[in-house]
Amino acid sequence: MxxxxxxxxxxxxxxxxxxxxxxxxxxxxxxxxxxxxxxxxxxxxxxxxxxxxxxxxxxxxxxxxxxxxxxxxxxxxxxxxxxxxxxxxxxxxxxxxxxxxxxxxxxxxxxxxxxxxxxxxxxxxxxxxxxxxxxxxxxxxxxGPIDLSTVPLPRVDLYFGTGADDYPLQVSRGCGMTCSACALPTVMDPHVRTFPLEHVVGQLDQLTRAGAKGCLTEDTGWFPGAAHRRMSELFDTVLERGSTAAISYAGISMPMILATSMTFLAKAKSAGVDMFYLVGGFDPVTMKAFNGDAKALTRAQTAIAKCHDAGIEPYTSFLIGLDDDDEGTADRMLEFANRAQIRKAEFAVFTPYPGTPSWHRLVAQDRILHRNWSRYNDANVVFRPAKMSPDALHGAYISLWREFYAGRGHLADLPIGERTIQF
Ligand code: B12
Ligand code: SF4
Structure with missing residues (x-):
């Protein structure tokens, strides 16, 4: 068969x-x-x-x-x-x-x-x-939710040779938070389950043997709790071996950076984390920072400064189109990016993914424009925004990319892999 x-x-x-x-x-x-x-x-x-x-x-x-x-x-x-x-x-x-x-x-x-x-x-x-x-x-x-002590190592070897730049390295599955735009608590489980340490180290080792990079995709590893302990143990194992892990990026959000001590950020850096994929828009800090909440703006700046101090590049993903966003939000995001000296960023249109709390809310409010799923990719407007037209939101998204990179032509000279990701 x-x-x-x-x-x-x-x-x-x-x-x-x-x-x-x-x-x-x-x-x-x-x-x-x-x-x-x-x-x-x-x-x-x-x-x-x-x-x-x-x-x-x-x-x-x-x-x-x-x-x-x-x-x-x-x-x-x-x-x-x-x-x-x-x-x-x-x-x-x-x-x-x-x-x-x-x-x-x-x-x-x-x-x-x-x-x-x-x-x-x-x-x-x-x-x-x-x-x-x-x-x-x-x-x-x-x-239902799987007992992660029973699963074998993923056959990532199937993907080798296809030119992927990195491969997910999973510490845990599931999440106990309820961020309105996120699919994970529903798809996986509203509780964090961790893989055994041997499994996590096994995932890393099979990537390392193949000369491949891993990306720490689960942002849950930065919360206090089981996933955080497991990620910390992974870093300890790498450091005890006297090596660094080949990690292309680690997923994180602003509140998690703020809650993480400089000591732990330094440990992550020593173990091989050189870049954060800093996802915005899902959390209370970025949801407020660009719309007049001075306290949230200061917290966002502190988060970026902590990354710079730790020597971890904050590759920042700005999400535009949330209900509080208006036609001035893009300018405020750019001003923030310049002031905080963010070198690399991506810009995404808020997208109500099916089954998420945001999806259910927008369906109930009759604000879903169409169900052409191929356009549900953070790069198109698929819903009626609260404070601007769909065209204005799409225009703001395009201008964010244009304006941000207009002042950063030097990025074109960087080696592939150090410019933008997920582009
Ligand atoms: C690696 C990753 C990527 C990779 C690969 C894409 C992919 N298909 O996942 C890349 C880098 C390409 C990517 C891109 C994007 N991603 Co992404 N990504 C992830 C991430 C971090 C890990 C995926 C993973 O390996 N999961 C672990 C595996 C084991 O889980 P799984 O795929 O769900 O598989 C299990 C079950 O679903 C099931 N299953 C899966 N397939 C099959 C098939 C069969 C036959 C069966 C029986 C069962 C089965 O069994 C599996 C084992 O238990 C997830 C978050 C996450 N933890 O899932 C986000 C995630 C999938 N991404 C997401 C998004 C939104 C994106 C983007 C659109 C936007 C962005 N800015 O990230 C972009 C793409 C478009 C663009 N504009 O660039 C959302 C998806 C939203 C949704 N509802 O679809 C997620 C869930 C993040 C989130 N928290 O919201 N992503
Ligand atoms: S965005 Fe992260 S913290 Fe929020 S529910 Fe999803 S996995 Fe959990």
Whole structure:
């Protein structure tokens, strides 16, 4: 038996807005696929042959002798994912889909596939394969929070050689916070679960052996609690070995930087964290900082200064389009970026991802403009903003990229990987 895993493509900022290429110093950063496929491949019994296709690199719709096609997609890739599902079914293949979008919107995906998996796939994957072998897939499988002490190391080797610049290095899954724009507490679990230390170190070691970089994606590692302890133990292990880990970036937010001691930031830096992917817009500091709240603005400046003091580059992601944002917000963001001496930034349009608290609120307020999922990628306006028109919001997003990079032409001279990410 054979399973073909497919990672459908999606548009990033420049894909949706080609004009950005004229004024943003580009690089060819290619983020790894999510660990979803690698995690399921690791749980696939040895009597199943595995093939993997990354649709971002070459169209994944070519012929296949697989018995089962398994698609993994988040919202920006959902339109393409469902088109691929239709295509493979027309070829007579059995098709199963899982990931963030199928978990949040199973009824939307169901007409395109034989089976939808809701939740973390490991718990039902063996059953899905057995049912596919017997040609009796069930329309829906549900898999609750997984005991992370039972899962094997993800088969990231499947992704090697495809040109990805880094690979997610997971310390934990789930989150107990309820940030309105975030999918994770619903998709994974509203509680943090940590991987055993050996698993986390094992993930790092398999990347290091392959000469690959990891990215610490879960911002939960910066809160006091189990995930923080695990991340700290990972850093200790690296430091005890007298080495540094190859880490491309660590995800974090402003309140987390403020809550983290300089001692811990110094430890992270010594262990190999040279850059933060500093996500804004989800948290109380950035939600208020650019709209007249002087206290929040000072806190945001302090957060950036702490990064600079620790020698960790704050690659800052500004989210525009929140309900308090008006036509002056972009200027205030730029002023902040200049004053705080931020060297690298990305700009994103607030996007109500299906199933998140923000989505439910905007649906109830009848403010969703369309359900063209390929445009749900932080690079298009898909809802009616509160204090400006959709066109004004899109214009503000484009001008943020243009104005920020207008004064930073030197970035074009930096080596690839040190310019922008996720562009
Ligand atoms: C690595 C990463 C990326 C990578 C890869 C993309 C991807 N598909 O995830 C890159 C760098 C490309 C990326 C880009 C973006 N990302 Co991103 N990213 C992540 C991150 C940090 C880790 C993904 C991961 O490895 N997860 C771990 C694996 C194990 O989880 P999983 O994929 O959900 O898989 C499990 C289940 O879903 C299920 N499953 C998954 N696939 C399948 C398939 C089958 C067949 C089955 C049975 C089961 C199954 O089983 C798996 C194992 O339990 C997540 C946060 C997170 N923790 O998930 C955000 C996240 C996925 N990203 C997000 C967003 C918004 C983006 C961007 C749009 C914007 C941005 N600024 O980040 C951009 C892309 C567009 C742009 N404009 O550039 C959101 C998704 C929102 C949504 N509802 O879809 C997330 C959830 C962050 C968040 N907190 O909101 N991202
Ligand atoms: S943004 Fe981070 S802290 Fe907030 S709910 Fe999502 S994972 Fe948790």
């Amino acid at each position: 054979k399973v073909l895993f497919v990672y459908p493509s999606f548009d990033r900022h420049a894909g949706s807005n080609p004009e950005l290429l004229e004024f943003v110093p580009m690089n060819e950063y290619l983020g790894s696929p999510s660990l979803g496929i690698a995690s399921l491949a690791a749980c696939t019994p040895p009597d199943w042959e595995i093939e993997y296709r990354d649709d971002r690199l070459a169209p994944a719709d070519g012929p296949t002798d697989a018995d089962l096609v398994a698609l993994s997609f988040f919202t920006p890739a959902a339109t393409r994912g469902m088109a691929l599902a239709d295509h493979f079914r027309a070829m007579g293949k059995q098709v199963v889909a899982g990931g963030i979008f199928p978990t949040m919107m199973p009824d939307v995906v169901a007409p395109h596939v034989d089976a939808v998996v809701v939740g973390e796939g490991e718990g039902v994957w063996a059953q899905v394969l057995a049912d596919a072998a017997a040609k009796r897939l069930q329309p829906r499988y549900r898999s």
